[in-house]
Amino acid sequence: MSAGAGRLSALGIDVGTTVVKAVGYDEQGAEAAVSRGAVPVDRPRAGWAEQDMGAVWAAVVEAVRAVVDEAGSAPGLLALTAQGDGAWLVDADGAPTGPAPLWNDGRAAQVLADWTRTGVEEEFAATTASRPSTGMAAPLLAWFRDHDPDRLARSASVLSCSGWVFSCLTGERVTDLSGALSLLDADRRDWSDDLLAATGLVEHRGLLPELRGDDARVATLLEGAAAELGVPAGTPVVLAPYDIAATAIGAGAVERGAATCILGTTLCPEIVVEKVPAGVRTGITVASGTPGRWLRAFPTMAGGDVLEWATRTLGAADVRELVALAADSPPGARGVTFLPYLSPAGERNPFTDTAARGSVHGLSFDAERPDVARAVLEGLTMTIRDCLAVADQAPRSLALCGGGTASATWVQLIADVTGLTVRRCADTEVGARGAVLAGLVATGAEPDLSTAARRVPEAGEPVEPETGAAAHYDAAYADFTALRETVRPTWGTTR
Numbered sequence: 001m002s003a004g005a006g007r008l009s010a011l012g013i014d015v016g017t018t019v020v021k022a023v024g025y026d027e028q029g030a031e032a033a034v035s036r037g038a039v040p041v042d043r044p045r046a047g048w049a050e051q052d053m054g055a056v057w058a059a060v061v062e063a064v065r066a067v068v069d070e071a072g073s074a075p076g077l078l079a080l081t082a083q084g085d086g087a088w089l090v091d092a093d094g095a096p097t098g099p100a101p102l103w104n105d106g107r108a109a110q111v112l113a114d115w116t117r118t119g120v121e122e123e124f125a126a127t128t129a130s131r132p133s134t135g136m137a138a139p140l141l142a143w144f145r146d147h148d149p150d151r152l153a154r155s156a157s158v159l160s161c162s163g164w165v166f167s168c169l170t171g172e173r174v175t176d177l178s179g180a181l182s183l184l185d186a187d188r189r190d191w192s193d194d195l196l197a198a199t200g201l202v203e204h205r206g207l208l209p210e211l212r213g214d215d216a217r218v219a220t221l222l223e224g225a226a227a228e229l230g231v232p233a234g235t236p237v238v239l240a241p242y243d244i245a246a247t248a249i250g251a252g253a254v255e256r257g258a259a260t261c262i263l264g265t266t267l268c269p270e271i272v273v274e275k276v277p278a279g280v281r282t283g284i285t286v287a288s289g290t291p292g293r294w295l296r297a298f299p300t301m302a303g304g305d306v307l308e309w310a311t312r313t314l315g316a317a318d319v320r321e322l323v324a325l326a327a328d329s330p331p332g333a334r335g336v337t338f339l340p341y342l343s344p345a346g347e348r349n350p351f352t353d354t355a356a357r358g359s360v361h362g363l364s365f366d367a368e369r370p371d372v373a374r375a376v377l378e379g380l381t382m383t384i385r386d387c388l389a390v391a392d393q394a395p396r397s398l399a400l401c402g403g404g405t406a407s408a409t410w411v412q413l414i415a416d417v418t419g420l421t422v423r424r425c426a427d428t429e430v431g432a433r434g435a436v437l438a439g440l441v442a443t444g445a446e447p448d449l450s451t452a453a454r455r456v457p458e459a460g461e462p463v464e465p466e467t468g469a470a471a472h473y474d475a476a477y478a479d480f481t482a483l484r485e486t487v488r489p490t491w492g493t494t495r
Helices: 053-071 109-118 120-128 137-147 149-153 161-170 177-183 193-198 202-207 223-229 243-250 304-313 319-326 369-389 408-418 430-442 449-455 469-490
Strands: 010-015 019-025 031-038 078-082 088-090 157-159 174-176 210-212 218-220 236-239 259-263 267-273 284-287 294-297 337-339 359-361 397-401 421-424
Touching: 010 053, 010 161, 010 243, 010 430, 019 053, 019 430, 031 053, 053 161, 053 223, 078 161, 078 243, 078 430, 088 161, 109 120, 109 137, 120 177, 120 193, 137 149, 137 177, 137 202, 157 161, 161 174, 161 218, 161 223, 161 236, 174 177, 174 236, 177 210, 177 284, 193 202, 236 430, 243 259, 243 267, 243 284, 243 294, 243 430, 243 449, 267 369, 304 319, 304 369, 319 369, 319 408, 337 369, 337 469, 359 469, 369 408, 369 469, 397 408, 408 421, 408 469, 430 449
Parallel strands: 010 078, 078 236, 174 210, 259 397, 397 421
Antiparallel strands: 010 019, 019 031, 088 157, 218 236, 259 267, 267 294, 284 294, 337 359
């Protein structure tokens, strides 16, 4: 919790995969109070990743209440963003019908394999301008249809995480365009009946909630929720775009060509574009919150959680110690290379392969802990470059946000590996800032996001690639991608 809170003008809620954040902003738009609470991810079976929906709501209540109590005043606006994808199923009364499988859940791998074999994947990509992954709502609904039809029979709506929390706050079961990713006709900005037919989900169309556009994001806080949060009933509640889009807004990336990269549980390079692309090979296309603009994003299945894994595996006290360990090894990690595809669900960007697995190469008796730590950090950073390489346009600079920006070593490595000028965002919680900016536009306090983005605090000093780094990492990147293609045939062969 931060100190020095005062009268709140707005409060942003960002429900991440493992951490729920609530940020109170004062009347000048500065962060006045921040509260964070952990939410566990349950893995009851190999490849599964799910959350208790009630626990997520409880964490939201605790975080918001803490900010309000510290400030001693209630905000005039609540703005909400959250992790995307998943299947947050509720019954006719709005109660969960079970735990929610998340964006990084892998149970629908066979569904995706069948879609690839039968051509549904290509129709999906052509309709949504996004490549499907196992944790999207459509393949998860197909999995429930085949393996747990009773769950679908008991459910009345399939929501996103933000849709679930919004329903707890307002009683409305809806989704905004950014949260409709996996069954959205991107050109028509509406649910796709053709895609429902192709995926065999026509009989479950009733589960799809009402779609809300950029001009219909606002509802009011219910009395019951108000009592839990300590915020007056009737307070406006804004359903902002989901977290990667809200983060781009909070970083000020709202104009064409602006690029950001989230260093969180997922690594997510993303670039603002002006039209829905055709023939997408990878990545997703998300409604950005600005009419006529979209976000081309490349969220990976594994990101910051790889650093947590390496911290445990290498016996470091925490991620900070892991990064310090990596700094004791030279660029190239003395020949050790790490492929960071550790998610049990495989990888979705910059390629899709549910069988993808991580590995360490180049080990010898000469390799020590710092070399492996360095290889892990370089492998993750190569993934950022890999995603940017398949983007529709090349950025000239890159705004960085998320927990990973606390590491100056990693920030410098990102500049060196990508060859780009990078800047760290000034806010501690960029997604919450973006949600509030979207909220100001939705409630009429700002005319549009371009104007609202002027409220974004000045970014930190630019970090330039170090002299001589480009040539080294150009060669290292070529070696990294060649190694991946060499070992790819071995994925899925180990049982």
